[in-house]
Amino acid sequence: MKRIKNKKLRISRYVVLGLVSILIGILCVLLLGGEVRMSVKSWAFNIGYSLTLGYGLFANGFIASLIGKRWIHWIKYPKRSIVISFVVTTLYSTFVIFFANWLWFIVLLDYSWSKFLTFGTNILLIEYIVLYIITMFFYAKAFFNEWRETLIAEEALKKEAVSLQYKVLSNQVNPHFLFNSLNVLGSLIRLDADRAGIFVNKLSDFYRNLLAARGKEIVPLNEEVDFVNQYLVLQKERFGDNIVVDIETDKLNHHQVIPMTLQMLVENAIKHNQVNKENKLQIKIYVQDNYLIVKNSVTPYLNPIGGEKLGLKNLSERYQFLTDRPFVIERKQDEFIVKVPLLQLEDNVKRA
Structure with missing residues (x-):
């Protein structure tokens, strides 16, 4: 029973992450001067692109938990933890961002990189801004969790x-x-x-x-x-x-x-x-x-x-x-x- 409950919780979490990714994708369209009224094909493209990028970037939480067990100590070594977290997050997220844009714009739409960069620079900028906002939230949560555990200990x-x-x-x-x-x-x-x-x-x-x-x-x-x-x-x-x-x-x-x-x-x-x-x-x-x-x-x-x-x-x-x-x-x-x-x-x- 407990295993079924945990499985349902994981599924619901993935669904929420997917919906958040789609919502961020819609907001990015609005920020870039687009319109919400799009064709079905454009909607499908936006949703697929948002989910690929969103699930990839939200995996930062999994990456953070892996490195956190060995190298991250927010209370004991705050400066070192910030540097390691920033470097790992930036390297991994850069790979995800460029992979998602390469897959959807270069492979599926057959754009060249030069053509993509004529309009894609703003997309990349917004994606990095969103990335670091989300990352700050996760690392702030990790800091306060560790701080609370230290007080309990x-x-x-x-x-x-x-x-x-x-x-x-x-x-x-x-x-x-x-x-x-x-x-x-x-x-x-x-x-x-x-x-x-x-x-x-x-x-x-x-x-x-x-x-x-x-x-x-x-x-x-x-x-x-x-x-x-x-x-x-x-x-x-x-x-x-x-x-x-x-x-x-x-x-x-x-x-x-x-x-x-x-x-x-x-x-x-x-x-x-x-x-x-x-x-x-x-x-x-x-x-x-x-x-x-x-x-x-x-x-x-x-x-x-x-x-x-x-x-x-x-x-x-x-x-x-x-x-x-x-x-x-x-x-x-x-x-x-x-x-x-x-x-x-x-x-x-x-x-x-």
């Missing part, structure tokens, strides 16, 4: 950001995390009161920074590294030397990431793997080819911990909105690797 990004921040925050304040933290604190109080006080202060600082990060879309990478180091200090109070983390801090300047990216990836590694003396969790964080790479060893539980697996999906979608470079997840037998595209100032243009 920004709203979706904000909702996803809130959802992700809530997820990370709730993961930290859930009973399981608090239970582990209180167990660690209880042990420290019995063993070393001063160390327990330091642990409480570090836990407080961690939550303070966690709350401060909620209102930010992106943060410098060095700040994110500092934040995940705070998280690791808390985790090492529980796991000790069973977590081995290697963070290469070179080449971290001038790059940005989404807040809590590293914290979420490290948390996933701890959550889904055994961490004990026999199975030490190895985590390596480094920068390579403008990617932040987080690699951890894999020692899964005999009964794997289930989860919604929405954290990585949401994070990937947010990076997809901010940069054209992919968010890569690689699962190997003994390693789990996440490659996060580092954000730079030029990437942020995509949000504008």
Whole structure:
């Protein structure tokens, strides 16, 4: 039923385009000083000529959609988009215009080009004027559609950001995390009161920074590294030397990431793997080819911990909105690797 409806819609669209082409043809006759009262032969010629030219020129919309998928970005690259669109439209439309005039005047009426140009110059001029008026309409429509889609995507990004921040925050304040933290604190109080006080202060600082990060879309990478180091200090109070983390801090300047990216990836590694003396969790964080790479060893539980697996999906979608470079997840037998595209100032243009 839906297929039949779509087919009827396409047919009606072609009929409308044909009627518009014929109407433009009649208006051109009037503009050139002709008369509406014409012979049947002249009417047939005008209709055939108008339909050939009209359907050919309206195919610009199809051409625009083809090049638009790869080269046209009205919001991100407006100047480049205008130049490419103008050049492609002019070249294609010039072919259509001269083909239609050659077919109807040179072939069917057996005119020479010199004879055609004695009266056809004005025809060509009007056709180009009509062409660019129609083209301006289509490209203005494409610009506003892309602008609207960008606004919708920004709203979706904000909702996803809130959802992700809530997820990370709730993961930290859930009973399981608090239970582990209180167990660690209880042990420290019995063993070393001063160390327990330091642990409480570090836990407080961690939550303070966690709350401060909620209102930010992106943060410098060095700040994110500092934040995940705070998280690791808390985790090492529980796991000790069973977590081995290697963070290469070179080449971290001038790059940005989404807040809590590293914290979420490290948390996933701890959550889904055994961490004990026999199975030490190895985590390596480094920068390579403008990617932040987080690699951890894999020692899964005999009964794997289930989860919604929405954290990585949401994070990937947010990076997809901010940069054209992919968010890569690689699962190997003994390693789990996440490659996060580092954000730079030029990437942020995509949000504008």
